[in-house]
Amino acid sequence: MARNGLVLEGNVPLLRAFLFLLLLLLPQPSISGYRQDYHDALHKCILFFEGQRSGRLPPDQRLRWRRNSALHDGASAGVDLTGGYYDAGDNIKFGFPMAFTTTLLSWSIIDFGRNMGPELGNTVKAVKWATDYLLKATAKPGVIYVQVGDAYSDHNCWERPEDMDTLRTVYKIDRAHPGSDVAGETAAALAAASIVFRSRDPAYSRLLLNRAVRVFEFADRYRGAYSNSLHSAVCPFYCDVNGYQDELLWGAAWLHKASRRRAYREYIVRNEVVLRAGDTINEFGWDNKHAGINVLISKEVLMGRADYFESFKQNADGFICSLLPGISHPQVQYSPGGLIFKAGGSNMQHVTSLSFLLLAYSNYLRHANKIVPCGETSASPALLRQLAKRQVDYILGDNPLGMSYMVGYGARYPQRIHHRASSLPSVQTHPARIGCKAGSRYFLSPNPNPNLLVGAVVGGPNSSDAFPDSRPYFQESEPTTYINAPLVGLLAYFSAHS
Numbered sequence: 001m002a003r004n005g006l007v008l009e010g011n012v013p014l015l016r017a018f019l020f021l022l023l024l025l026l027p028q029p030s031i032s033g034y035r036q037d038y039h040d041a042l043h044k045c046i047l048f049f050e051g052q053r054s055g056r057l058p059p060d061q062r063l064r065w066r067r068n069s070a071l072h073d074g075a076s077a078g079v080d081l082t083g084g085y086y087d088a089g090d091n092i093k094f095g096f097p098m099a100f101t102t103t104l105l106s107w108s109i110i111d112f113g114r115n116m117g118p119e120l121g122n123t124v125k126a127v128k129w130a131t132d133y134l135l136k137a138t139a140k141p142g143v144i145y146v147q148v149g150d151a152y153s154d155h156n157c158w159e160r161p162e163d164m165d166t167l168r169t170v171y172k173i174d175r176a177h178p179g180s181d182v183a184g185e186t187a188a189a190l191a192a193a194s195i196v197f198r199s200r201d202p203a204y205s206r207l208l209l210n211r212a213v214r215v216f217e218f219a220d221r222y223r224g225a226y227s228n229s230l231h232s233a234v235c236p237f238y239c240d241v242n243g244y245q246d247e248l249l250w251g252a253a254w255l256h257k258a259s260r261r262r263a264y265r266e267y268i269v270r271n272e273v274v275l276r277a278g279d280t281i282n283e284f285g286w287d288n289k290h291a292g293i294n295v296l297i298s299k300e301v302l303m304g305r306a307d308y309f310e311s312f313k314q315n316a317d318g319f320i321c322s323l324l325p326g327i328s329h330p331q332v333q334y335s336p337g338g339l340i341f342k343a344g345g346s347n348m349q350h351v352t353s354l355s356f357l358l359l360a361y362s363n364y365l366r367h368a369n370k371i372v373p374c375g376e377t378s379a380s381p382a383l384l385r386q387l388a389k390r391q392v393d394y395i396l397g398d399n400p401l402g403m404s405y406m407v408g409y410g411a412r413y414p415q416r417i418h419h420r421a422s423s424l425p426s427v428q429t430h431p432a433r434i435g436c437k438a439g440s441r442y443f444l445s446p447n448p449n450p451n452l453l454v455g456a457v458v459g460g461p462n463s464s465d466a467f468p469d470s471r472p473y474f475q476e477s478e479p480t481t482y483i484n485a486p487l488v489g490l491l492a493y494f495s496a497h498s
């Protein structure tokens with residue numbers, strides 16, 4: 001788009017970096033000329049989770065075109081595994097990203113719940129929809145059910161969840177087939193959620209925390225990657241490429257925050273070096289937790305009560321510096337229009353999770369009256385907040401295409417998202433079953449999706465700020481729960497401070 005026209009050739013990199021920084025940080029005369037309505041975006045961002053619900057829908061379900069689905073999940077293993085969330089545009093329940101989504105929704109409430117106003121109740125419900133499921137999946141000691149649905153069977157069909165007749169195979173880890181990655185993340189999710197429910201429902205909170213303790217113990221004692229134990233089921237979908245070490249630290253960090261037990265602090269200090277060895281510390285997503293661990297733990301250092309965690313703060317600072325545009329070797333790439341960009345598909349997951357960390361860290365720094373030293377320059381809390389806001393505004397419409405990447409928000413938004421339920425006619429308008437291959441014509445249709453999955457944020461534009469708005473381009477047009485989860489916290493903050 002027009003932004004490519006910045007003609008400054010490579011012999012003046014410093015000037016270019018400076019101008020780029022300026023471009024990112026000047027109050028953007030938004031391309032759409034429209035001030036973002038963060039309240040509206042927050043409302044929609046949370047509503048999205050209702051569209052991803054599996055199982056029996058409650059009477060207060062607001063997204064009305066969805067119906068009950070997958071009511072026999074778990075039956076083949078003699079257990080009840082109904083409920084939970086479909087991860088994205090298919091009908092599989094993948095436990096690893098579901099747990100990560102739960103952790104980030106909980107973190108959003110813990111840090112920004114007071115900014116949510118009337119949406120707080122809906123966000124708490126979105127957490128509980130996940131934790132009720134995770135409690136079922138971890139009910140048996142020494143076993144965790146980590147996936148329902150055969151991904152190959154599912155991906156071979158374009159079917160509504162309400163019609164599903166694909167294989168609902170149940171996958172588990174146990175002592176002989178460990179999965180410290182998915183178990184560690186599940187422990188993190190249960191522990192984080194226990195904080196959310198501490199004053200709202202103390203009995204439920206205790207149940208979550210006790211379960212988190214047990215699940216973490218299992219994760220730590222029976223070490224291994226679930227990608228080895230369940231390779232053909234979980235790879236290449238949610239294969240843990242990065243290893244399970246980070247989830248053990250992450251689980252311990254959340255258990256420490258939730259329980260304040262010294263044993264977790266000691267675990268973190270004792271295992272820090274081994275569990276971090278050789279890893280990239282500047283990533284944060286369902287696979288790699290390192291930047292999240294560093295930011296989460298740094299809060300305690302910044303509050304002046306945990307010098308033994310000092311190295312985590314140094315790593316968090318390093319991570320923050322790597323996000324600053326204009327530093328001589330930025331490790332994070334930005335599109336010409338100013339969007340954080342990482343290769344590999346579904347880029348928006350990086351945008352929202354990294355922006356969440358920027359904002360969370362900005363708040364921790366501000367309360368401690370600190371800045372981040374970055375070589376010859378430094379980053380203030382205000383700068384971090386502005387960088388995060390710039391990313392959120394890009395998502396909502398301040399971008400070269402002038403379109404919002406959240407369905408149902410703004411004047412222009414994605415019409416052909418890669419999502420089975422949204423793209424097929426609803427059960428209400430088309431009660432008759434639509435079979436596996438009969439759905440293909442809806443997948444291939446050039447028409448907009450008939451059902452608005454309000455609030456869904458898609459994978460987003462490519463590194464040139466271009467967006468095809470086409471179902472087959474799943475890397476750009478598919479929404480996921482872990483894109484939205486951190487965005488809930490970001491939107492809550494900006495709805496209260498703008």
Ligand SMILES: *[C@@H]1O[C@H](CO)[C@@H](O)[C@H](O)[C@H]1NC(C)=O
Nearest residue numbers: 461462463464465466467468
């Ligand atoms: C982004 O998509 C546009 C339109 O499809 C295409 O022309 C461009 O080459 C793509 N850019 C990259 C870096 O893939």
